[in-house]
Amino acid sequence: MAGGAHEELAQYGQLGDLGLELLRRVGRQVARSQGFPPPEGHAAWTDDAVDELLFEMISRKGENFLLTCFLKTVDDASLEKMFFTSIRNFLIDEAKRTERGKLRRRFAARLGADSRFRAVAGTSPRWALTSHPPGAVWQGDLDELVKAAWEVRGVWITAWNHSGPTPKETVRALMAVLTGVLEAAGGAVREEELAKVLEARFELLAPAEFTALYADDGALIDSATDQEHGTVPVEAETVAGEIWADMSPQERTLLSFLEDDPAEVSGLLRLGRRQTSAIMDALREKLMLALTAAGSDPREVAAALLRRSSEPP
Known part of the structure; x- marks a missing residue:
């Protein structure tokens, strides 16, 4: 099948039968070998579950995805590696997004029950300290908040449960860091950003680990020196x-x-x-x-x- 799928993409600007076959085959390989959970409503990585994943990925990435695939590949072999990397990265983002949603609900319930904090309504929920001036909104760099989180000392999470009641020590650690971060922010911070800060501070949502063999351009990766994968x-x-x-x-x-x-x-x-x-x-x-x-x-x-x-x- 050498050249077939890539030639289709070059000729028509979209995936043909060979391209779709290659994408689905790589999708099944990635989904079933990397340890990620299947989409909601599926108990396992069936062919239907993989197709749903691929449809969602292409829908979100849009036409730029196929253009990128064409520009960064030269044949079927490099296109296959490009598909592998793209699907894997999408699964990582999906896993983090799902777990981050659980984390947000967990700490939002605690903030809402604590008089020191105030919810700021909007299309993107925010949280502020009640001592903050009304209308004050943080608009800085996320790294600044991560730094503020690391400056909260004497707290740590020794156990993280993904369901059930949150341990008291975990609650104490989360609340201490959130308080320190909001104090440093000086205004309301998006709930999504607060979740990212907690992830960074406590390394809560680490994705499944794997060793990639190829870079996006099809070159073999030296895993001992590649910056993206652990150096x-x-x-x-x-x-x-x-x-x-x-x-x-x-x-x-x-x-x-x-x-x-x-x-x-x-x-x-x-x-x-x-x-x-x-x-x-x-x-x-x-x-x-x-x-x-x-x-x-x-x-x-x-x-x-x-x-x-x-x-x-």
Whole structure:
């Protein structure tokens, strides 16, 4: 089938029978191998579920999608890789959008029941502190709010449930960060933006992990050096190295277990639960201070630290 689907696209400016066949085949491959949930109303990735996904993707992307496919590919092989990347990225966005909606409903209910916060009605719901002047709206860069979120210290989420009641410690952490972010904003912030800030601060909605073999242009990716798929910048590696050097052997051991129950970690340290919990709390606080004071992206530095902790001594 070499050249068939791509030649159709070049000749007609749209997908023909061969192009649709290729798109559906790649769609089934991506949907069934990447660990993403099927569309609402489907219990599994049936052919109908895949077709629904592809229809939704093309409808949203519009004519530019096919134009991009044509401009970035030269034959059927590169077109197949382009389809794979596009479908995979769309599934990532869909998964995050669905989970973000759940997160928004979760914290909006808490904000609505707290007199310190005020809902601002509109086509895009916003939240403000009651102390904010009426009509004050935040219009800055999202990174500023993420930075403000990281500056709220002493809070973390050790367990995140996707259904059921939210644990008290999780509620406390969410509310503390939302309060700090809104104080820094000085006005109403879109609910969607607040959700993105919480995602970044607590890394709540991490998509399914995978290793891509090809870039959009069809070139083979070197997964060890590709920036988009996990390489940590040199600056972050340097900062992580400095933090790592300042950590004790005990702290280095604990780094990979900070999200675990102290009762389970206590056996590793051969200490009691309370003492283990206190040590873990102190390490979290120490890391939070170091990450926010470093001047680099805290997430990139944290990723570099975790990578070091997983390496053999």
